[in-house]
Each structure stands twice: as structure tokens, then as C-alpha cells.
Amino acid sequence: MSVRTRFAPSPTGYLHIGGARTALFNYLFARRHGGQYLLRIEDTDRQRSTQEAVQQILDSLEWLGLSPDEPPVFQSQREARHAEVARELLARGCAYLAYDTPEELAAMRAEAEAAKRPFKYDGSRWMTMDPKDAPSVAPAIRIKAPRADQAGGDTVVQDLVQGEVRVANTELDDMIILRSDGSPTYLHAVVVDDHDMGITHVIRGDDHLTNTFRQCMVYDAMGWHRPRFAHIPLIHGADGAKLSKRHGAVGALEFREQGFLPEAVCNYLMRLGWGHGDEEVIPRDRAIQLFDLDGVGRAASRMDYAKLLHLNGVYLRGAEDERLTREVLARLAKHGVAFGTLGAERVRALMPELKERAKTLEDLASSAAFAAVEGPPPMDPKAAALLTPEAKARLADLAQFLNDAPWERKDLEAWLRDYADVKGVKLGQVAQPLRIALSGSTQSPPIDAVLWALGRTEAMDRILAAAGE
RNA sequence: GUCCCCAUCGUCUAGAGGCCUAGGACACCAGCCUUUCACGUUGGUAACACGGGUUCGAAUCCCGUUGGGGACGCCA
Numbered sequence: 001m002s003v004r005t006r007f008a009p010s011p012t013g014y015l016h017i018g019g020a021r022t023a024l025f026n027y028l029f030a031r032r033h034g035g036q037y038l039l040r041i042e043d044t045d046r047q048r049s050t051q052e053a054v055q056q057i058l059d060s061l062e063w064l065g066l067s068p069d070e071p072p073v074f075q076s077q078r079e080a081r082h083a084e085v086a087r088e089l090l091a092r093g094c095a096y097l098a099y100d101t102p103e104e105l106a107a108m109r110a111e112a113e114a115a116k117r118p119f120k121y122d123g124s125r126w127m128t129m130d131p132k133d134a135p136s137v138a139p140a141i142r143i144k145a146p147r148a149d150q151a152g153g154d155t156v157v158q159d160l161v162q163g164e165v166r167v168a169n170t171e172l173d174d175m176i177i178l179r180s181d182g183s184p185t186y187l188h189a190v191v192v193d194d195h196d197m198g199i200t201h202v203i204r205g206d207d208h209l210t211n212t213f214r215q216c217m218v219y220d221a222m223g224w225h226r227p228r229f230a231h232i233p234l235i236h237g238a239d240g241a242k243l244s245k246r247h248g249a250v251g252a253l254e255f256r257e258q259g260f261l262p263e264a265v266c267n268y269l270m271r272l273g274w275g276h277g278d279e280e281v282i283p284r285d286r287a288i289q290l291f292d293l294d295g296v297g298r299a300a301s302r303m304d305y306a307k308l309l310h311l312n313g314v315y316l317r318g319a320e321d322e323r324l325t326r327e328v329l330a331r332l333a334k335h336g337v338a339f340g341t342l343g344a345e346r347v348r349a350l351m352p353e354l355k356e357r358a359k360t361l362e363d364l365a366s367s368a369a370f371a372a373v374e375g376p377p378p379m380d381p382k383a384a385a386l387l388t389p390e391a392k393a394r395l396a397d398l399a400q401f402l403n404d405a406p407w408e409r410k411d412l413e414a415w416l417r418d419y420a421d422v423k424g425v426k427l428g429q430v431a432q433p434l435r436i437a438l439s440g441s442t443q444s445p446p447i448d449a450v451l452w453a454l455g456r457t458e459a460m461d462r463i464l465a466a467a468g469e
Numbered sequence: 470g471u472c473c474c475c476a477u478c479g480u481c482u483a484g485a486g487g488c489c490u491a492g493g494a495c496a497c498c499a500g501c502c503u504u505u506c507a508c509g510u511u512g513g514u515a516a517c518a519c520g521g522g523u524u525c526g527a528a529u530c531c532c533g534u535u536g537g538g539g540a541c542g543c544c545a
Contacts, residue, residue, distance in 0.1 A: 010545045045545060118471045140543055171472055179543040186545045210473055210540040275482045278493045304480045307495040357507035431504040443506040
């Protein structure tokens with residue numbers, strides 16, 4: 001049977017980095033085994049689910065290159081089916097009607113807590129009750145948990161990541177599968193949907209590990225084959241606590257805004273909780289080749305932004321110049337930097353050098369801004385301070401000679417070296433004032449590359465302007 | 470509280486009883502390269518949580534302790 005996996009987020013907020021990794025693992029596993037990867041939106045909580053969140057999840061997945069192979073399934077549209085299964089369970093005698101009110105349940109819990117006993121629901125009175133004696137409250141449907149003496153007394157799951165996990169049946173109680181208002185509960189709906197969607201491997205966060213035993217109740221009672229489960233460890237913040245906003249960027253789209261490349265984020269996420277020897281840089285196609293569940297660790301891992309940043313730099317350097325130029329230009333426009341066709345061409349010309357020294361697209365954009373603008377670039381205060389009278393004199397002198405220089409990068413470099421040689425100064429004494437005049441900053445790509453990319457006219461303009469000040 | 474899961478450098482990890490004087494990557498420190506900044510490169514600091522077993526031999530297997538995390542809803 002072909003592998004089918006699914007990612008099943010609830011649209012109650014943005015897609016965070018942990019969810020993104022779960023999606024990635026589901027995607028990778030399906031691809032690795034030539035199967036399908038699906039998406040199910042768990043929007044049965046009408047109060048908290050929003051259309052915006054659904055859209056954000058879809059956008060996030062698309063950005064990461066993790067769009068599903070089939071149109072997403074919306075859980076809320078399947079409620080009739082969930083109810084149908086619940087009624088079937090009732091008809092089979094695997095479930096029963098429970099007439100407790102929320103208040104009564106709360107009281108039972110309070111009582112258990114006061115007595116320092118773990119709360120375990122006991123619905124035996126409803127199972128033996130004559131239907132005529134039913135209270136006049138709408139009942140919920142509860143599924144019968146396996147008895148303590150059933151199946152060896154334990155419910156066992158062979159988890160593909162966690163190994164064999166076993167819980168005593170005495171720990172399980174009769175859970176509600178259909179609420180008194182006729183809506184399904186999550187634990188029930190998930191099972192029905194996964195079954196109907198033909199999911200063979202449920203790969204999800206290990207916060208669902210103990211839920212699995214409850215879900216098994218539904219699979220077993222319906223006589224359905226349980227899928228294979230794989231519970232992957234959660235991602236924590238740098239302090240080891242559950243990942244939240246205070247840890248910095250956690251939303252998938254936040255990373256896009258900050259200038260991260262989706263392939264870098266995916267690579268980083270993949271290596272979080274998964275390893276394959278010494279390999280660190282693993283592009284998508286290689287990832288599909290290598291990924292498998294047995295390489296997934298069992299311990300929670302922490303988000304390390306420094307490493308992500310490094311990886312992003314690696315991917316940035318390897319990215320196509322055209323693509324980076326597009327991204328950078330878009331960012332410059334967004335930041336209100338004015339530039340024309342010539343500016344865009346200059347950015348493109350300098351891109352091979354620019355990308356060599358950037359970690360994010362934002363870095364790249366700010367370092368490219370000087371090439372995009374027309375005329376003298378905004379001057380960094382630190383750079384301006386270095387524009388001493390001597391430096392200006394040097395620039396003026398340089399301008400004179402540069403007029404006759406050949407305008408090819410190789411020649412420019414040689415020319416500059418000759419100039420320094422002839423004048424008896426170090427190359428740095430020539431390069432640094434030039435750099436400031438051309439880029440407005442003390443840091444830029446190699447000066448010969450900058451001269452060349454700017455073009456003779458634009459370069460001369462800037463040198464003269466800086467020399468004249 | 471009850472149940473479940475986990476535990477190698479600061480972080481991500483390699484390690485499936487001898488290959489481990491524990492390897493790699495990020496970060497950090499020092500040097501080299503150099504036209505600034507990066508990149509690159511060389512070297513360095515740095516870990517098997519603790520205690521018991523099992524074994525000729527344990528980071529690797531077992532038990533316990535400690536420490537983390539998760540789940541205990543008519544939420545998902």
C-alpha cells in the first residue's frame with residue numbers, strides 16, 4: 001500500500017516553526033517512499049478558528065515548498081460523517097449515552113482532586129440504566145475504554161520514533177466522542193478523518209503521544225487498522241521552555257520577512273531532531289533521498305538562530321543572482337529606496353560579490369542600496385568621519401587619473417595597484433577613501449568590483465562629489 | 470498529583486558493547502589570507518547528568534536517582 005501522510009494544523013493562529021517541521025517531516029517521509037502528503041485543516045473549534053489563519057497556513061506552506069498533493073480537507077465539513085461513526089459505535093454497543101452535565105463533571109473532578117485521587121470517569125450507571133429513566137438533558141456519546149483485564153491489561157503502540165509505548169488500561173477512561181450538541185470531539189474526528197483519508201503514517205508532535213491511546217480506542221472499536229504512528233519531539237526556545245513569541249521569531253512567515261530563504265529554513269528544521277552522519281547542508285532533493293523516521297531523535301531540541309543564520313548564508317551564496325536581485329529590489333522598494341533601471345542593473349552586476357557577504361536578504365538589501373541609488377549614496381557617519389582633507393585630496397587626484405582607466409574589472413584592479421605603486425602608498429590608502437566615496441560605507445565588496453559595477457560615469461560622479469565636499 | 474516520553478560540548482548532532490585519548494556543525498577564542506567587510510583556512514576551549522549493576526570490556530544494555538518535557542476538557 002502506498003504511503004499517505006498528512007499535516008493537520010488547527011487554524012487558530014499562524015503556523016509556527018514547530019508545525020512547519022512537522023509538515024516537513026510528513027512531506028519528506030511521503031516523498032521518500034513515493035507516497036502522498038496531504039493537508040487537513042482542523043477547524044472544528046469555530047470559536048478560535050479563523051479564515052485568516054487558514055490562509056496564513058496555506059501561504060506558509062507554499063513559501064516553504066510544502067504544499068499538499070491534494071486539496072486540503074476541512075474537518076468542519078465532515079461533522080456528519082463523524083456523527084455517523086459515533087452512532088455506529090453506539091449501535092455496536094461500543095459506546096453509550098452519558099447524561100452528565102458539565103457542572104456535574106466539574107464537581108466530580110473537584111472531588112477527585114480534593115481526595116488527591118486521579119480523576120477517572122465512571123459511566124457505569126448510564127450503561128445499565130433503563131432508557132425510560134434518562135434525565136432530561138441532552139446526552140453525549142462516550143466510547144467504552146478497554147477494561148483492565150482486556151488484551152493483557154495494556155494498550156500498546158509501536159511508535160516509529162519512540163519505540164514501544166505501553167499504558168495500562170486502568171489509566172484509560174470512557175471518552176466523549178460526540179458532544180451533547182452533536183459535534184464531534186477532536187480525538188474522535190481525527191481518527192475518522194485519518195481513516196477515511198487513507199492515512200498510513202501519522203507523523204506529529206509528541207504532545208499527542210498520550211492521546212494516541214485514546215484514539216486507538218476508536219480504531220479498535222470500529223475494527224479499523226491503526227496507522228503507524230511516529231511522534232516527533234517538540235522544538236523548544238533557547239531557554240528550553242516551550243517555543244513562544246518571547247523567543248523571537250517563531251511564525252514561519254516571520255522568517256520570510258526577516259530575509260530567510262525557505263530552503264535554508266527547511267534545511268535547518270530538518271537537522272533539528274534528525275541527523276545523518278556529518279551532513280549539514282542538505283538540499284531538498286538530497287533530503288528526500290536521506291530522510292527516514294529511524295533517524296529522528298527522541299529528545300526535544302532547542303531553536304538556535306545563530307545556526308539558522310549561518311545556514312541561510314550558505315544558501316544565499318549558492319542562490320541564483322537573478323533571484324536574489326529580484327528579492328533585493330523588492331525589499332529596497334518596500335523600504336522606500338528610489339532606484340531606476342540603471343540602479344537595478346548595477347545591483348545585478350554586483351550581486352555575485354554582494355551575496356558573498358550577507359546572511360539574510362535584509363542584509364543583502366541594505367548592502368546593495370548604495371548601488372541602486374542614483375548619485376552619491378547616503379553617507380554612514382563613521383565613513384564620513386574618515387573623509388579627511390587628505391582623503392579628499394587623494395580622491396581628487398584619483399579622479400583625474402581614473403578618467404583614462406580601462407573599465408573592466410581586471411584592468412581596474414591592476415590600474416589601482418599601479419596607481420598605489422606609483423604614488424608610493426599602500427593599496428588600502430587608496431581603496432578606503434574610494435570605498436567611502438562610492439558606497440558611503442567603510443564596508444563593501446572589493447573596490448574594483450564596485451567601480452566596475454557602478455560604471456565610469458556614476459563612479460566618477462561619486463568620487464568628485466566626495467572629493468569636493 | 471497520576472501517567473507517558475526524554476537525557477553526549479553553550480546549541481544541533483555522530484555514536485546501534487571494543488574502531489572513542491568521544492567525531493562533525495554553529496557559536497566563542499587565537500592565527501593565517503586580505504583592499505574594508507565577509508568568505509575561506511589552521512589551531513584552541515568545550516560533553517557522555519549522577520549512582521548502582523550486567524560484561525573480559527559500556528556513551529552504547531538493565532535498574533534507580535536527579536533534571537527536563539508532554540498529556541491528563543462536552544480545546545485542538
